[in-house]
Every structure is written in structure tokens, then in C-alpha cells.
Amino acid sequence: MATGRNHRPATRSRGIPEATVARLPLYLRALTALSERSVPTVSSEELAAAAGVNSAKLRKDFSYLGSYGTRGVGYDVEYLVYQISRELGLTQDWPVAIVGIGNLGAALANYGGFASRGFRVAALIDADPAMAGTPVAGIPVQHADDLDRIISENGVSIGVITTPPGAAQQVCDRLVAAGVTSILNFAPTVLSVPDGVDVRKVDLSIELQILAFHEQRKAGEEAASADSGPDPAAPPVRAATSSRKGPDGDMPAVMPA
Numbered sequence: 001m002a003t004g005r006n007h008r009p010a011t012r013s014r015g016i017p018e019a020t021v022a023r024l025p026l027y028l029r030a031l032t033a034l035s036e037r038s039v040p041t042v043s044s045e046e047l048a049a050a051a052g053v054n055s056a057k058l059r060k061d062f063s064y065l066g067s068y069g070t071r072g073v074g075y076d077v078e079y080l081v082y083q084i085s086r087e088l089g090l091t092q093d094w095p096v097a098i099v100g101i102g103n104l105g106a107a108l109a110n111y112g113g114f115a116s117r118g119f120r121v122a123a124l125i126d127a128d129p130a131m132a133g134t135p136v137a138g139i140p141v142q143h144a145d146d147l148d149r150i151i152s153e154n155g156v157s158i159g160v161i162t163t164p165p166g167a168a169q170q171v172c173d174r175l176v177a178a179g180v181t182s183i184l185n186f187a188p189t190v191l192s193v194p195d196g197v198d199v200r201k202v203d204l205s206i207e208l209q210i211l212a213f214h215e216q217r218k219a220g221e222e223a224a225s226a227d228s229g230p231d232p233a234a235p236p237v238r239a240a241t242s243s244r245k246g247p248d249g250d251m252p253a254v255m256p257a
């Protein structure tokens, strides 16, 4: 378990571009589904379609892993699952602490998908004394006063912040001081962290705002085309608005801080 403050993921030191790292979980999700169906091999085109990624980009991404597939056969599904899991550091257990066990923190604690992906919810922490000792998802909530001890006792290197925004920076500082080097921030605030600490933020309202922008644009284009009648030279409305959002496109669902 790497818990040092200056720990950097091996992927970066091995020179894999950040955009490729962001697509690896998409490949892994598609490959895991194939593996569950006992599919032995997959072509780059099939896998690219399943992951929602362009196939040339997929082949380039896999070349960073040293994985080139076999002509006419494709990629070995099980081996790729192993390779990508290893590259992402998922072949080891990552104890995670969630801080702020309200609506969102409790929902995340109850989400079964983390454990199957190598993330074990090791501790739940909240500042509300009334919550101390109360089990959520079978794990007793611990008081925030004991944060340092909880982090070190559980070897936590990934902290999830689901507190109100006003508390997030202070919680972040305490997590970092306790040795946490990666933070997933759900609070709608920008966190400052020292070098060597990685922060990712998730904001569903930003994603919804981007969808609202596209909805508005589609509605405007439809109104304009209704006003002017059909124009054979105009591109189809769908084609103009179907830009992909995600690690293959321009707006990842989980953003660097």
C-alpha cells in the first residue's frame, strides 16, 4: 500500500497520457461484461463500440500497455482485464474513507460496485456526534474528531468528501495531513492541495447544465429549421449536436480539480 504524500500513480511515471488513463476504466467495464459472458477474444472494433471509443484511439491506447492483439483473432479478453486492472492499480485493495455521511455519503457507502472494483469502504466519518456508532451499510460511522487515527489505522490513501461545501477544504486539509494522497470531491467547491495529492471532482449538476445547453441548442435549431423550411444543404440536426461527452470526447464525467 503506497500512502506516502509524494506517491504518484505508476501509470504517469510510465508515460501513459492522462487521456488514455481516463479511458482505461471504460475499456475495463466493457471487457468485464465480455468476461462475464465468457467471451474469449474481442476485436478492437467490437471493444471500441462497447466502450464508446473510437477504434484507432483504442489501438493507440493499448499500444501504451504493450498490448497489440493478434491479427485475425483480436485481443484476449482475460489478459486485457488483467493488464488494465494492473495498470490502474486495481490488483491491490484500496481502502477508502468517506467523510460526510448524509444523503450522498450514505448512498455511496451503500453502493456495492466499489468493492467489486477493488475499493473497500474502510471507514465512514461524520462530524455529527449523534451519528457516531450508527451503522451505515453495516459500517459504524466514526466521529470526525478521530479522523487522523481512523485514516492511519485503516491505511486509507483515498478519501471521498461528501460534506457541505463550506466544510470541504477543512476536511481535505485534515485528510491530507493524515496521509491521504487521493481525494474524490463531491462538494461543489474547488479544493487546494499540496503537490503530490490528486483531486478529482464529480459534479452531476455541471453535467446536467451541459445537457441543458445541448437541449436548448437543439430546440433553437429545430425552431430555426421550422421557420426556414427544409434546406437540403443543411447538416442533420442530430449530427450537429451529437458530440460525445466523456473521456473519449471533451468533457469527462469526473473532472480533474
Ligand SMILES: NC(=O)c1ccc[n+]([C@@H]2O[C@H](COP(=O)([O-])OP(=O)(O)OC[C@H]3O[C@@H](n4cnc5c(N)ncnc54)[C@H](O)[C@@H]3O)[C@@H](O)[C@H]2O)c1
Binding pocket: 099, 100, 101, 102, 103, 104, 105, 125, 126, 127, 128, 144, 162, 163, 164, 165, 167, 170, 171, 185, 186, 187, 188, 202, 203, 204, 205
Ligand atoms: N457531486 C454531485 O453530483 C453532488 C450531488 C449531490 C450532492 N452533492 C454535494 O455533496 C455534499 C453532501 O450532500 P448531502 O445531500 O449528502 O448533504 P447532507 O447534509 O445530507 O450530508 C452532509 C453530511 O456532512 C456532515 N458534515 C458536515 N461537516 C462535516 C465535517 N467538517 N466533517 C465531517 N462531516 C461533516 C454532516 O453532519 C452531514 O451528515 C454537498 O456538498 C452537496 O452539494 C454533490
